[in-house]
Amino acid sequence: MKSLRTRRRIRRLAALAAAPIAIGAVAGTQATTAEAAVVQYWIKAENVKWDVAPNGMDVLHDNRPIELSTRQLDAVVYRAYTRGWKKRLPNRAAVGDNDGIPGPLIEARVGDTVLVHFKNEDRVHKSPHSMHFHAFSYKPDSDGAFIPQISGRGGNVPVGKSFTYRLEAGPMSYGTWPYHDHSSTMHESIPQGLYGIVRVYKKKEKKPDRQFSVAFSEHLGFNTINGRAFIGNTPTFQAKVGETVEWNVIAMGELFHTFHTHGHRWRNHAGVPIDNQDLGPGSSFTIRWKEDAPGTWYVHCHVESHQMNGMIGLYKVSR
Amino acid sequence: MKSLRTRRRIRRLAALAAAPIAIGAVAGTQATTAEAAVVQYWIKAENVKWDVAPNGMDVLHDNRPIELSTRQLDAVVYRAYTRGWKKRLPNRAAVGDNDGIPGPLIEARVGDTVLVHFKNEDRVHKSPHSMHFHAFSYKPDSDGAFIPQISGRGGNVPVGKSFTYRLEAGPMSYGTWPYHDHSSTMHESIPQGLYGIVRVYKKKEKKPDRQFSVAFSEHLGFNTINGRAFIGNTPTFQAKVGETVEWNVIAMGELFHTFHTHGHRWRNHAGVPIDNQDLGPGSSFTIRWKEDAPGTWYVHCHVESHQMNGMIGLYKVSR
Amino acid sequence: MKSLRTRRRIRRLAALAAAPIAIGAVAGTQATTAEAAVVQYWIKAENVKWDVAPNGMDVLHDNRPIELSTRQLDAVVYRAYTRGWKKRLPNRAAVGDNDGIPGPLIEARVGDTVLVHFKNEDRVHKSPHSMHFHAFSYKPDSDGAFIPQISGRGGNVPVGKSFTYRLEAGPMSYGTWPYHDHSSTMHESIPQGLYGIVRVYKKKEKKPDRQFSVAFSEHLGFNTINGRAFIGNTPTFQAKVGETVEWNVIAMGELFHTFHTHGHRWRNHAGVPIDNQDLGPGSSFTIRWKEDAPGTWYVHCHVESHQMNGMIGLYKVSR
DSSP: OOOHHHHHHHHHHHHHHHHOOOOOHHOOEEEEEEOOEEEEEEEEEEEEESSOOOOOOOOTTTTTEEEEEHEEEEEEEEEEEEEOOOOOOBBTTTTTTTTTSSOOOEEEEOOEEEEEEEEEEOOTTOBBOOOEEOOOOOGGGSSSSSSTTTGGGGBBOOOTOOEEEEEOOOEEEEEEEEEEEESSHHHHHHHTTEEEEEEEOTTTTTOOEEEEEEEEEEEETTTEEEBSSSTTTSOEEEEEOOOEEEEEEESSSOOEEEESSSSSOOOOOSSSSEEEEEOOTTOOOEEEOOOOOOEEEEEEEHHHHHTTTTEEEEEEOOO | OOHHHHHHHHHHHHHHHTTTTHHHHHHOEEEEOOOOOEEEEEEEEEEEEEEEEEEEEGGGGGTOOHHHHHHEEEEEEOOOESGGSSBBOOBBBTTTTTTTSSOOEEEEETTOOOEEEEEEEOOOTTOOOOEEEEBOOOOGGGGGOOOOOTOOOGSBTTTTTTEEEEEHHHHTTOOEEEEEEESHHHHHHHTTTTTEEEEEEOOOOOOSOOOOOOOOETTEHHHHHBBBOSTTSEEEEEETTEEEEEEEEEESSSOOOOEEESSOOOOOOTSOEEEEEEEEETTEEEEEEEEEOEEEEEEEEHHHHHTTTTEEEEEEOOO | OOOOOHHHHHHHHHHHHHSTTTTHHOOEEEEOOOOOEEEEEEEEEEEEEESSSSOOEEGGGTTEEEOHHHHEEEEEEEEEESSSGBBBBOOBTTTBSSSSSOOOOOOEETOOEEEEEEEEOTTTOOOBOOOSSSOOOOOOGGOOOTTTTTGGGGGGGOOOOOOOEEEEEOTTOEEEEEEBBBBTTHHHHHHTTEEEEEEEETTTTOOOOOEEEEEEEEETEEEETTTBSSSSTTEEEEEEETTTTEEEEOOOOOOOEEEEEEOOOOOOTSSSSSEEEOOOOEEEEEEEEOOOOOOOEEEOOOOOOHHTTOOOOEEEEOO
């Protein structure tokens, strides 16, 4: 007979699965015991041809053409698979999850143990890679950072090899966080696409109706949101009036940015209303609001040249 | 007979008018009903020859000369007018309001409706312009941002034409915020001067004795405070011991800055004492303190090269 | 007979002296009365040959050699002396205090008066220098900032001369703060090493078991922690499980950074868990945690090029 805790857990998982965009419930597989939930992800670093601006233009500036040769990235990205890296999980077109940049959303709840089974299949660059996770507690061998003469196998996984990172979602793990390559080649692989987002929920936190990943970075000299530049290539986020909307924002790479939305404000960590939140590389935050402003709005970085160079998207709110 | 609410409102407006620097009470005209106050601004985008360093030197570095040709900006700025754009409102020399950069301080109180009647009179650059306001709630057609094939007339107002933005100061609108051009030419017009500051007060918030606008940006390669570079050109803010002093700080353009004052500290949003507040483009904050430190103090950005390149002013506190 | 307050004070000072790394108790000399404590520091600006990367290599990148000629700085640094600048205080190898960059940790407690006796012994650059302190309240003549025609002797102390700064640790002074040259030559002397850290404790705040100075800056084109670049040159911080660990972090110079540690999280000012804190030049913060994660961890700036260019160190936690 199942314990009360297990039964509660199962109800919660069922609720997760029913949420409109329960990305993690797709990518991660979960097993529960009376003592703890174990969430497992099977992830490959693998190569994709990545077009930073598939529509080939900057529509904000008289459809200025963006030449194909300047926007094709020999990317290496994280993608989620079924158990044993057998079958790649489908991409969720609505949110772009599992298409490459950023990598699959890693989801957990405080109290969970997360096992990430990582396999390096970077056959193009033939570089060692790793996964380093913010958010979680872990022992040094699951840190995923290459330290000469100190770090173990998980810090620099050779091509064709795998490693399992064991992570604990503790009481200080809730929120939005980045994960990324921290191997000896990270200075090359992060501009090639090897980063993603972690979302850890509090023990009893309800998931929102809509959840949007926003990863600010730069590729091939463009300023990008989720690896794309310019409206029509960057995401067009969608929600309805009355829904609870959540933004999971990270920055990765070289530059400081701001997350700015039109027509909306939210309270910063200290409770003060803002509509423009600064963040540097490696920083991240979660923003939630109850949607009440129908229309088509900009979402962009307020650094003028970043916005002009691609870091701008749309947010469509319908009634 | 006037309702209680109207009478309270009138008392408040009278108090505003009596405040030492009630800039908004000059620039904006207000009408009240028992239900709501409507504040109206009549603003033009118009051309001025703007000297970034009128005294022609960098007094901090042996009066190094700043050549005239390097500091003359063909600016386009926001300036406030009487109803119907008939007569330009006077400049308040003490605070530089309505001289051009930044534009006139837009003031409102939570609960107010603000109507901004904007006319584009940029006869030099002959560019479309707009006004995009942080702080306020509004319908998409008052967003003032040019979105190809989506935004309406307010996103790109041609030369000689006008548009009225309808803005609501809601419960999340209080504080200090930027406003700026968000038309198709904003990448050119913001460096030319087309931005300003909004200040929304809480419903029962008392106005301070002194209110200082601080707009960090860059023009012609100089790092500027309120469009000017180097001591003697940048503002010399003035207050007296015992007065309540308020700083309304924004950054606009390309760069991250810090707002630093000498001889003073304040509590950040979370209540922790600081004397140096980081901010990126589009970010903003309000700082208040009761003045108790007589003397002449620096106000500057702590990025060394910004400070050396003009982003430094004086703050004189008399007994 | 001693008053109750004096006796409490003496007990506190004894506790300070017994703390594992009570740097301030070495550098500063203290006198107490029933009314107030006066802490005195005797500090010189003096020249040292400073090697930014003494081990001559970047161990993270295949031991890439860092040529001697590119890493030798003709530094001018703050160093602490006994009363009357008679004898240089010893360097604390474990924390690098009093070796030069950053200058000696200036410690005080809310309520204290701090007298800093400064002597300019910069015989190499032969430049005037000063000391400007964040954190403290003071009269304008102790501001240490050169203002043409306004500031007094303390703003620009010539070579061979001295000045005493009188500082008050008031109720808004607690926390971690920078101090630095603010003379007419600060744009040269800060890249040459003339900055340090202030730590003011609340009235009854207990000192931590371990206290780590982290000064982010840049020298000779390298991105540095405490004046050094690359692992093995930057500090290797050390602590034990169970100890209370405190990080006193500042940034100085040109660039925005983030303070990131592996394997640990802390609460930001507003109580939200983070592991990466943005900060600009002149900004600073204090982080404390109870250590519970044995291992060797990275401490670094998350701006990728800063990390690659030297701004990375190690943190070793033993059981």
